[in-house]
Amino acid sequence: AKEIIFDHVNKWYGEDCIALENVSFSIEKGEFVFVIGKSGAGKSTLLKMLSRQISPDSGKIWIQGEEISSMPKSRIPALRRKIGQMQPEYGLLAHKNIYENIELTMCATEQPRRLFERRIRQTLRTVGVEHRMWAFPDEISEGEAARVLLARALVVNPKILVADEPTANLDSDSAYDLMRLLEELNRMGVTIMVGSHDRELVSIMRKRVMTLSAGRLVADERHAVYNSMA
Numbered sequence: 014a015k016e017i018i019f020d021h022v023n024k025w026y027g028e029d030c031i032a033l034e035n036v037s038f039s040i041e042k043g044e045f046v047f048v049i050g051k052s053g054a055g056k057s058t059l060l061k062m063l064s065r066q067i068s069p070d071s072g073k074i075w076i077q078g079e080e081i082s083s084m085p086k087s088r089i090p091a092l093r094r095k096i097g098q099m100q101p102e103y104g105l106l107a108h109k110n111i112y113e114n115i116e117l118t119m120c121a122t123e124q125p126r127r128l129f130e131r132r133i134r135q136t137l138r139t140v141g142v143e144h145r146m147w148a149f150p151d152e153i154s155e156g157e158a159a160r161v162l163l164a165r166a167l168v169v170n171p172k173i174l175v176a177d178e179p180t181a182n183l184d185s186d187s188a189y190d191l192m193r194l195l196e197e198l199n200r201m202g203v204t205i206m207v208g209s210h211d212r213e214l215v216s217i218m219r220k221r222v223m224t225l226s227a228g229r230l231v232a233d234e235r236h237a238v239y240n241s242m243a
């Protein structure tokens with residue numbers, strides 16, 4: 014079954030800046046896809062459209078059979094329970110501990126309060142940082158912070174995980190660990206889209222790679238491999 018469909022999606026910022034031009038693709042349930050391209054290529058714009066943080070100016074987007082660009086606002090929390098997000102601009106709030114940070118997401122996605130503690134603990138355990146539940150963001154390492162951000166994305170029990178540059182602050186060991194975690198989730202059936210400009214990491218993973226250039230989808234390859242020396 015098709016999990017995600019983009020059909021001739023366009024997005025402009027002002028008259029001169031086209032962020033996405035005629036982008037069409039589909040992703041099957043259970044796929045793992047990288048979206049790569051230079052800074053400004055349109056990766057973040059594309060990834061934010063999945064949770065309707067940005068809507069297309071024209072074209073359509075379906076998530077699990079539902080056309081999301083025209084759906085009523087009241088459906089957005091339900092959409093965001095399907096889609097876990099890891100985004101650079103959604104960092105951890107410094108004055109709240111890890112538990113409270115994740116609690117915010119459970120509130121934003123309108124989940125029942127009685128589930129909070131069990132679910133937060135369980136999700137932190139899945140990514141190996143349960144022991145950090147009561148710590149504050151400045152007391153944990155970048156690698157742990159990346160795992161906490163992943164836990165926060167998973168707390169909605171999503172069918173789809175969208176991660177925009179999830180390894181940006183990480184050394185290569187931690188980056189690789191995070192990728193292994195994503196692979197494990199993928200094996201459990203979660204469809205995964207990752208924005209990245211780390212060609213070496215993308216190469217190692219041997220997944221489907223979609224390449225954006227100036228807002229256009231210029232390549233879409235199964236198991237793309239790059240020569241990092243090139």
Ligand code: ADP
Binds near residue numbers: 026050053054057
């Ligand atoms: P990437 O994630 O690949 O770096 P983006 O999707 O962030 O690319 O940006 C695509 C293009 O749209 C860039 O030219 C960027 O400058 C522009 N852009 C992104 N967000 C905005 C915005 N809020 N207002 C105006 N221009 C934007």
Ligand code: ADP
Binds near residue numbers: 103118121169
């Ligand atoms: P905003 O203030 O941007 O409207 P929300 O109220 O939607 O934010 O969300 C509050 C917090 O919950 C934010 O930090 C956001 O990153 C997080 N959040 C919301 N939905 C999700 C999701 N599906 N996955 C991960 N985090 C989410």
